[in-house]
Amino acid sequence: MAEIRSLHDAVADLVHEGDTVAMEGFTHLIPYAAAHEVIRQGITDLTLARMTPDVVYDQLIGAGLVRKLIFSWGGNPGVGSLHRFRDAVENGWPRPLELDEHSHAGMANRYVAGASRLPFAVLRGYRGSDLATRTDTVSSVVCPFTGEELAAVAALNPDVTVVHAQRADRQGNVQMWGLTGVQKEAALAADRVLVTVEEMVDELTPRPGGVVLPTWVIDAVCVVPGGAHPSYAAGYTVRDNAFYQAWDPIARDRDAFIQWIDENVRTEGAVAR
């Protein structure tokens, strides 16, 4: 059963040094506030998984907390590079970053296998691509029925998955809608699940296209309005595209980045804009 907790306490209890952590949300519902709490608590040596690392992982990587990244597309959507990610990969700053790199289809299926508690998933993918030469989590399998050779991707089972959702009820049942990405799979693949929500309600009225995660698959629910900013929560906030564009010059420069993190994340009581 999910406990309703403060973000500080939930992160401190559920996210451990050296963990494999998935903070999912495909452009929408990215759990920024929880990531910032990880930075404030300095929880380090993390292996981070996300289909699209996005600015949220650029921040964690630049803060020096990440040992390895499991991903499929590492850009600032519509803007350009993730400069902290590039600096870590190209120059080892602030520390070297090991990569396990996939296609989107492969990453999505790795979570599906993880949620299904299967050792791997099968897809028609990676054909003719050099990607498989750089990872040990892509292989091939022969279909026992047709003889077709198919790609096999290893299950991804995070120690902890963190997602943001629109709302929860007082029992800790969580509801999200709009673009729901791979959040259900990432949550069900994980050992521990932390959810931040925009608001707490008495009753979760059904939503078209909504996904409900029952309280008994969740460890902690934290009420964090605006906790997806500069990503968004449909029905509550809009994507702050101006922030994503403003991030580019901040992240290009190591000193500007450190200053931004110090002022907006690490400072006591700072509310990251």
Next chain:
Amino acid sequence: MTTEDFTRDELMEVNAARALAGARTCFVGIGLPSTAANLARATVNPGLVLIYESGTIGSKPTRLPLSIGDGELAETADAVVPVPEMFNYWLQGGRIDVGFLGAAQVDRFANINTTVVDRGPGKPEGRLPGAGGAPEIASNCGKVLMVLRHSTRGFVRKLDFVTTLGHGSGPGDRERLGMPGAGPVEVITDLGVLRPDPATAELVLSALHPGVTVEQVRDATGWDLRSADTVGVTEPPTAAELAALRALKSAGKEDR
């Protein structure tokens, strides 16, 4: 460089949109492909079903989205599906006619690199964003269109890394690998249009934009670009096409 009336980029965008005439469904990459696909809906193909990898099917945005997950893409969609479903049921299931991709590097067989670039001896590899949806889009869509600006940095003799297979090393490679779709059929640039030679699968110059010469295109291509038997000239953008393109772009800037 430009006439009084339109820019090279506009020639590229308008011709990329025209390439979507007659298509029913398009899996849309962000950036130039998204511009082209949205312009196609405003001009040559109002019924085109736009599919974004964030899970939206039938998006009808009124402005160009910055990301593939902008709220308007979901709010205006016929359906929003989870990401594993998008890649497994809709893309791998063979439901999508056209995949529209951009690229950092392309070779003569329309293979794509979006992963790493070699920056010379003693220097670390330059890091690009990575694969995203492209390998399976290029494999599983009925056919693939590509759009990128023409330069020797982009059109290279040899890729530093094959992220996404186009035509491999020539005819028969896609069939041998069991790839369902036809692969890249057209590469639209700011100088003209390249198409694979049916006999060799090698990209050849098929059309020039108005005012561009064959030499200009060859100079901007990293391999010895051959020309098709007949090299056409693309129709200049119409006033309606330009108006629609500029309206989409200015609407996209309002909220940024």
